[in-house]
Amino acid sequence: MxxxxxxxxxxxxxxxxxxxxxxxxxxxxxxxxxxxxxxxxxxxxxxxxxxxxxxxxxxxxAGVAQIQDAGIHLSAKLAEEFLRWSKAEKKNSEKWVNDQQRSLAWWSDRLGSSDLRTLKTSRLVEALDDAKTGRKQHIATLKAFCGWLIKVRHVMEKREDPSAGLSVPQARPEQWTTVKAVSLEQLRAVREHLAGTWRDALDVLAGTGWHFNELSRFVAGGSVEVHPMNGARVLACPQTKAGEPLRTEVSAGVAEAATRLRAAGAVDYWALHREFERASTSAGLKEHLRPGHMRHSVATWAINAGAHPAAVAAFLNHKSERTTKRFYATHAVPQKVPTPF
Incomplete structure (x- = not known):
């Protein structure tokens, strides 16, 4: 049988x-x-x-006997294995893996040879209390690392997870006070000072509202498809932040830019960041345009143009329009309704 x-x-x-x-x-x-x-x-x-x-x-x-006997320490070798898995199996972007690498090094400096299986959550909290920056990244990385030890390496039991008592801090809506959306005029001004791959990357981000990670994964393994119903161009990203595939309908111009990006190969985040800064300076912008601004801008442009927040949320692959309103379209202005004055 x-x-x-x-x-x-x-x-x-x-x-x-x-x-x-x-x-x-x-x-x-x-x-x-x-x-x-x-x-x-x-x-x-x-x-x-x-x-x-x-x-x-x-x-x-249950795992390698040597690890079980000697305890589980955040060693350089174990961290390297986790980072390889994060990149190869989880398909995380190079930027995210580099952030994880820095956080693991930060934890290693503070935890030393402590056995993670017997570590108290209070010890982690003490270390985090001294962290001047990166608290959210440190918690997310440690939880991912411990999850890997449990589910992939099978050298730790769930009840032994020291990170279980930690919660990743909720994203603070910094954009309530800091405008992360740019105007179409600012976008066009910056675009005039970009060329080749950098302009194509801007066009795709502005045409999809994608995170940079999604752009990176599209370039590495995505495709340009044809919508089965209306014949429009669709960009297929193999994996989003949430781990699911994503398809976004785009204009013909954005599809062409995406095709060129795929042919050119990988897009480096920091190189793109520097090019956007250079173009912003050349365009006379006081605040530099950054890759992450495009997602906020797409949401704001769409709602200001009259799109329903639910439709914008669906386009950006948000689970609810509340996410779109709270974190992305924070500076969109609702249509005016009739008033006495």
Whole structure:
């Protein structure tokens, strides 16, 4: 009887939460082995398979024995493995992975050789209280790292996670007081001082309202498609911040710019940042245009032009229009209604 979908080591079957779980099912020297790897990705399962094949009789999916015996420390080697996984498996952008690298180095300086499995949340809070900047990034990185140790490496139990008691701070609506949207006139002025890849990147960001990470992932593995109903051009991004695919309808001009970007290859965030600053200075802007301003600007332009907030939210792939209003279209002005004066 088939137990599930086959893979190199045995079969794959959904667990109680609906997640695909890899099981080892092998007969070696007349003995049948059937054991869960506790892995939910092919790469992690194949790592466990190597361990099983090295010593089938003593195989345990809890992780590498040396790590278990010596404790789990935020070592340079372990951090490097996590960062490789973050980039290769999670498909995080180079900028995000670099931010994670800096945060892991920050944690390593403060935690030293402490065993993460026995670490108290209060110790983490003390370290964070001394952080002058980057608190949100440090918490998000540590939670991602511990999640990787639990779900991918299987060297930590969920109950041992020291980051479980930490919450990533809610984004502060800085844009309530700081305008992050630019006018169309400012956009056109900056655009006149850009050329080639940099102008194409601006056009795509202004035509989609994407995060830079989504632009980066589109360039790396996206495509330009044709809308099946109206024939319009659609940019397909393989993965958003939330981990799901994204399709955005665009104009013919933006589609052409996107096609050129794909052909040119990767877009470096900081190089683009510098080009936007240079063009902003040449255009005489007091405040420099930044890649992140485009998402705020698209929301503001659309609502000021009469688009319904729900439609704008759908275009930007927000779960609700409340997100659009609270964080992106903060300086949009509602249409005037009749008043006595």
């Amino acid at each position: 088939a137990k599930g979908r086959p893979w190199d080591g045995g079969y794959i079957r959904a667990d109680s939460k609906g997640r695909e779980t890899y099981y080892i099912y092998r007969k070696i020297s007349g003995r049948l082995f059937e054991v869960s790897t506790r892995c939910h990705t092919s790469r992690a399962a194949h790592e466990q398979l190597k361990r099983f094949e090295a010593d089938p009789a003593n195989y345990k999916p």
